Amino acid sequence: MQYEPTIGLEIHVQLSTASKMFSGAATAYGGTPNSQACAVDLGLPGVLPVINAEAVRMAILFGLAIDAEIAPRSVFARKNYFYPDLPKGYQISQFELPVVARGHLDIATEDGETIRIRITRAHLEEDAGKSLHEDFHGMTGIDLNRAGTPLLEVVTEPDLTCASDAVAYMRALHTLVRYLGICDGNMQEGSFRCDANVSVKPIGSTTLGTRAEIKNLNSFRFVERAINYEIERQVELLESGGKVVQETRLYDPDRDETRSMRSKEDAQDYRYFPDPDLLPLDISKVQIDAMRELLPELPRAREQRFEHTLGLHHADAVNLARDRAVADYLEATISAGGDPRSAANWILGEVFGAMNKDGMAISEIPVKSEMLAELLSAVSDGTISGKIAKEVFEAMWQGEGRAREIIERRGLRQVNDTGAIMAFVDQVIAANPEQVEQLKSGKDKVLGFLVGQIMKLSKGKANPQQVNELLRQCIFD
Numbered sequence: 001m002q003y004e005p006t007i008g009l010e011i012h013v014q015l016s017t018a019s020k021m022f023s024g025a026a027t028a029y030g031g032t033p034n035s036q037a038c039a040v041d042l043g044l045p046g047v048l049p050v051i052n053a054e055a056v057r058m059a060i061l062f063g064l065a066i067d068a069e070i071a072p073r074s075v076f077a078r079k080n081y082f083y084p085d086l087p088k089g090y091q092i093s094q095f096e097l098p099v100v101a102r103g104h105l106d107i108a109t110e111d112g113e114t115i116r117i118r119i120t121r122a123h124l125e126e127d128a129g130k131s132l133h134e135d136f137h138g139m140t141g142i143d144l145n146r147a148g149t150p151l152l153e154v155v156t157e158p159d160l161t162c163a164s165d166a167v168a169y170m171r172a173l174h175t176l177v178r179y180l181g182i183c184d185g186n187m188q189e190g191s192f193r194c195d196a197n198v199s200v201k202p203i204g205s206t207t208l209g210t211r212a213e214i215k216n217l218n219s220f221r222f223v224e225r226a227i228n229y230e231i232e233r234q235v236e237l238l239e240s241g242g243k244v245v246q247e248t249r250l251y252d253p254d255r256d257e258t259r260s261m262r263s264k265e266d267a268q269d270y271r272y273f274p275d276p277d278l279l280p281l282d283i284s285k286v287q288i289d290a291m292r293e294l295l296p297e298l299p300r301a302r303e304q305r306f307e308h309t310l311g312l313h314h315a316d317a318v319n320l321a322r323d324r325a326v327a328d329y330l331e332a333t334i335s336a337g338g339d340p341r342s343a344a345n346w347i348l349g350e351v352f353g354a355m356n357k358d359g360m361a362i363s364e365i366p367v368k369s370e371m372l373a374e375l376l377s378a379v380s381d382g383t384i385s386g387k388i389a390k391e392v393f394e395a396m397w398q399g400e401g402r403a404r405e406i407i408e409r410r411g412l413r414q415v416n417d418t419g420a421i422m423a424f425v426d427q428v429i430a431a432n433p434e435q436v437e438q439l440k441s442g443k444d445k446v447l448g449f450l451v452g453q454i455m456k457l458s459k460g461k462a463n464p465q466q467v468n469e470l471l472r473q474c475i476f477d
């Protein structure tokens with residue numbers, strides 16, 4: 001029998017609010033353990049939670065971006081369970097009435113096909129604390145700084161059918177929440193993490209198989225590997241006459257396998273009930289319309305505009321639209337006079353290269369968009385060659401000023417004067433009689449060598465096109 005996989009993802013998006021979901025404690029990452037947990041986060045007796053209005057605005061913005069319904073009234077519920085990092089004994093979440101429901105995200109698969117992934121719901125909830133196992137011998141430390149941090153849990157329908165589509169969806173969502181400015185997307189710090197539900201069924205069957213849920217995957221690579229491992233495990237299990245049990249599993253990246261963690265609890269195990277300390281969350285049409293005004297151009301629309309209006313290659317358009325600040329930088333370079341394709345190539349090449357080398361974000365780089373535009377114009381009007389432009393770029397990166405200043409100061413102007421270039425050509429021909437003979441007898445490869453020699457002699461400044469033409473004339477005419 002042949003099997004096909006079904007995958008549904010639940011992604012926890014940490015909202016980048018300054019304070020927590022229900023308290024005024026700070027959400028900043030990396031503080032001294034337990035320095036950012038107040039009485040509300042600990043659920044001490046007599047305290048009352050207050051809904052963070054900014055988190056609600058972010059949820060609305062997200063709902064609008066995925067074309068979802070924003071519930072005029074949603075309700076917070078208590079999800080009861082015991083765990084040392086959850087001192088209240090319950091997590092405040094949303095259950096029956098989430099703030100966002102029935103949206104979708106269109107994604108491009110590996111073969112360039114567009115598919116629509118339905119998003120069942122997105123609900124607001126609070127994060128739990130963290131158990132620290134490393135520093136305490138024979139004991140576990142509890143850090144409650146993360147307790148109460150606002151999360152938007154985004155749940156898909158079981159619409160995905162392979163690991164690579166799951167990753168494509170996850171990437172698209174990651175890009176989207178960063179565009180919206182509602183999440184920093186930092187996966188190492190846990191700001192964006194994924195639970196993957198995986199099942200397999202006989203090809204063509206209309207009933208879904210029993211699923212396993214793989215918890216807390218915090219990288220795209222792990223999501224892909226864990227899903228593929230899990231599909232294989234389930235198929236092998238079924239083929240050898242076994243049965244998949246519904247359970248929660250953990251992925252171990254070191255051994256590249258998933259392992260059973262616990263049998264899966266059902267919703268009823270959590271004894272959800274509406275939180276009596278919180279009023280229902282009412283959202284007005286006015287509020288929704290106000291958020292609609294703030295909706296930026298979305299990544300996919302921008303990607304398509306880059307491809308179709310600016311004429312960029314599809315892959316380049318995707319790469320440049322992925323980060324909003326990078327996309328803005330590209331557009332600013334173009335507005336300052338840069339040719340779209342050259343600007344794209346320069347950003348993907350030199351700019352990204354230098355950013356990687358120096359560990360900089362685009363907002364921090366010394367070569368501002370109008371400086372790059374100036375450099376591009378110096379290339380396109382023939383002041384310098386593309387090769388010299390790299391030297392100028394490096395100098396700009398080192399803070400030596402603007403492109404045209406550097407070109408003048410360093411004497412980098414391209415030599416376009418036929419007489420001057422001819423002198424270089426003659427010199428190289430005279431110095432390389434053997435190669436000239438080879439070229440004449442049809443060894444075309446030697447041409448590159450000679451051109452290289454001439455360019456070297458001119459310190460890279462001779463117009464390469466003219467060098468080529470003049471050299472050919474001298475030898476063949």
Ligand code: ADP
Pocket residue numbers: 006007008009010155156157158159197198199208209210211213265266267
């Ligand atoms: P829970 O909250 O208990 O994990 P849900 O019913 O909310 O359960 O489903 C969680 C995720 O599991 C959703 O993304 C859903 O699409 C996915 N899912 C449900 N059934 C299956 C299945 N048989 N195979 C794969 N994924 C599934």
Ligand code: MG
Pocket residue numbers: 010195213
């Ligand atoms: Mg789940």
